[in-house]
Amino acid sequence: MTMARRAPMGEARRLGRMRRALLAVLATVLLAGCHATTLTSSSNHTALEWTKVVPTGDCHCADGSRFNFWERKADPTRVVFFLNGGNVCWDATTCAMDGGSGRDQSWAFNLAHVDPSNRDGIFDTTREDNPFAGFSYFYVSSCTGDSHLGSAVREYSADLTVDHHGYANGTAAVDYLAANYPDATEVVVIGKTAGSPAAPIYGALIADRLPNAHVIALGTQSGSWPDSAAFGDTVLNTEWGAYRAVPEWARHGVAAAQWSVTDLWIAAGKHDPNLTLARFDFAYDPHATSEFTAWLPNPPDLLAEIDANDAIIAAAGVTVHTYTAAGALHQTFDDGKLYTTTVGGTKLIDWVTALVTGDPPANVHCTECGP
Numbered sequence: 001m002t003m004a005r006r007a008p009m010g011e012a013r014r015l016g017r018m019r020r021a022l023l024a025v026l027a028t029v030l031l032a033g034c035h036a037t038t039l040t041s042s043s044n045h046t047a048l049e050w051t052k053v054v055p056t057g058d059c060h061c062a063d064g065s066r067f068n069f070w071e072r073k074a075d076p077t078r079v080v081f082f083l084n085g086g087n088v089c090w091d092a093t094t095c096a097m098d099g100g101s102g103r104d105q106s107w108a109f110n111l112a113h114v115d116p117s118n119r120d121g122i123f124d125t126t127r128e129d130n131p132f133a134g135f136s137y138f139y140v141s142s143c144t145g146d147s148h149l150g151s152a153v154r155e156y157s158a159d160l161t162v163d164h165h166g167y168a169n170g171t172a173a174v175d176y177l178a179a180n181y182p183d184a185t186e187v188v189v190i191g192k193t194a195g196s197p198a199a200p201i202y203g204a205l206i207a208d209r210l211p212n213a214h215v216i217a218l219g220t221q222s223g224s225w226p227d228s229a230a231f232g233d234t235v236l237n238t239e240w241g242a243y244r245a246v247p248e249w250a251r252h253g254v255a256a257a258q259w260s261v262t263d264l265w266i267a268a269g270k271h272d273p274n275l276t277l278a279r280f281d282f283a284y285d286p287h288a289t290s291e292f293t294a295w296l297p298n299p300p301d302l303l304a305e306i307d308a309n310d311a312i313i314a315a316a317g318v319t320v321h322t323y324t325a326a327g328a329l330h331q332t333f334d335d336g337k338l339y340t341t342t343v344g345g346t347k348l349i350d351w352v353t354a355l356v357t358g359d360p361p362a363n364v365h366c367t368e369c370g371p
Contacts, residue, residue: 048072048125050116050139055172061143062109062162067169069176070116072137078186080122080132081177082334083148083170083202084114084141085193085222088291090239092156095145109162114141119334122190129339131353132188136181140173140195142166148198152241167245170202178209188356189217190333193288196222197261200268200277201250207272216276216355217268220333221288223281223306223324225261226295232260262312269318278321278355280348281306283369284328303369323351323364328371 054068061067087108089095116123116139125133142148150164177187187206191199196219203217225231237243237256251259252267269277281288283303289296296305306324313320325343332338332348341348343364354361 048117048123048137053173053176055169055176059169059172060163060165061111061169062145062165063143064163065110065112065143067143067165067172068111069141069173070137070139071176072139074136075134076136076181077184078132078135079138079177079181079184079188080135081138081173081187081189081202081206082122082140083189083191083195083198084139085147085191085195086142087145088147088194089145089162090154090235092160094291095156095160095162108145109143111141111143114143116141120336121332121334121338123334127339129349129353131349131356135186135188138173138177140170142169142195144169146240146242147194147196148202149236149242149245150240151245152239154239164240166198166240167242170198171205174202174205174209177206182210184210184213186356187213187215189215191217191219191222192333193221193331196220196279197225197264200265200275201246203275203277204249204268204271205247207275214274214276215272216278218278218280218352218355219265220280221282221285221330222261223279223309223322224285224289224296224300224302225309226289226292226305227260227262227309227312228295229258229260231292231295232263233257236260262309262316265313265320266316266318269313269320270316276321276355276360277319278323278360279310280323280325280332282325282327282329282332283366284371285330286328286371287330321355321360321363323348324366324369325364326366326369 050070050072052068053071054066059067122132124130144150144164144166145162146164146166148166148170150166152164155161189199189203199217199219203215207215236259243256243259249271250267252270254263265277268275310322325341339349343366346364351361351364
C-alpha cells in the first residue's frame with residue numbers, strides 16, 4: 001500500500017466553572033498558512049459539543065487524507081489543548097500496521113475512526129470534580145505515526161511510503177488557538193501516551209504565542225520512553241525529521257545524534273522557566289513502551305526507566321511535577337481512572353486540580369508499585 005503524502009490567573013479563576021452547551025456551528029475560519037472549515041460533531045455529553053476544524057493547505061494525514069482537529073468553545077480565557085496519542089512507527093515493520101493489534105493503516109494514518117465525543121475523564125464536563133469543566137477544548141489527534149513531531153517523507157519499502165507530517169498539523173492547531181483565543185490566561189496542554197512526548201514542546205510554543213497566559217504541559221504515560229541517543233537519532237531525527245522541524249531552542253545545543261526524549265522536556269523548561277511541566281505514569285504500563293523494546297533493557301524495568309528519566313531532567317535544572325501510580329494500567333485522562341486512581345491517600349484528580357488551580361502539588365510516587 002502506498003501512503004501519500006504568566007500572567008495572573010485570578011480573573012480566570014473568578015469566572016468559576018462555566019457550563020455552556022454549544023449549538024452546532026457552520027463557519028469558515030482562517031489559520032496561519034491554512035484555511036479551515038468547521039463542521040459539527042455530536043457529543044454524548046450535553047455539556048460538551050464539538051466543532052470539527054479542517055485545515056487545508058499543507059495539513060494532511062500520512063495517507064494524504066484531510067487532517068482535522070476538534071474544538072469545544074466555552075471559556076475563552078481557559079483552554080485545554082489535548083494531544084491524542086497512538087500508532088507511532090518508524091520502519092517497514094512498525095508502519096505496516098498489519099492488523100495484529102486490531103488496527104491497520106486505514107485506522108492509523110487517517111482520522112476517519114476518531115471521535116472525541118465518546119471519551120470520559122477530562123472530557124466528562126458534567127462532573128463537579130472535573131477542574132476543566134468550564135474550559136474550551138482542542139482535541140488534536142495524530143494520523144502521521146510521529147507523536148505530533150514529524151516532518152519527513154519516508155519510503156520504508158517499495159509499496160510503503162509514509163508522510164510523517166505531524167508537526168505541521170499540530171502547529172496549525174496552535175496557530176488557530178493563538179488567533180482565536182488571544183485573551184487566554186490559562187492553557188493546559190495534555191499529551192496522552194504517544195502524544196505525551198510532544199507536550200512540553202507544544203506547551204512552550206503556545207507560551208511563546210500567548211505571553212500573557214499561564215501554560216501547563218502535562219505528559220501522561222510516556223515517562224518510560226527510552227532516554228537513548230540511538231532511539232533519538234534513529235526515530236526522532238532520521239525517520240521522523242523532528243530535529244529539523246522544531247525551533248532551534250528545542251534542540252538546545254544538543255547534536256542530532258545525541259538528542260533524546262528527555263531533551264524535549266529539558267529544552268522546553270530552559271526556554272521558558274515560567275512553563276509548568278508535569279507528568280503522570282502508571283509504573284508498569286506495558287503499552288507505553290511496547291514499540292520501543294529494542295532500546296530498552298531485556299526485560300525492561302519500566303519504573304526504573306521512569307525514575308531515571310525524571311532524574312536526568314531534574315539534574316539539568318528543570319522541574320517536572322510528577323505522579324507515579326502503581327500497576328500496569330493504561331489510559332487515564334480520557335478514562336474514568338482519572339477519578340479513581342489514588343496513591344498514598346492522594347487522588348490523581350485532586351493532584352491535577354491543584355496543578356491547575358493552585359500552587360503545583362508535591363510529587364506523588366507509589367511505594368508498592370508492582371503490576
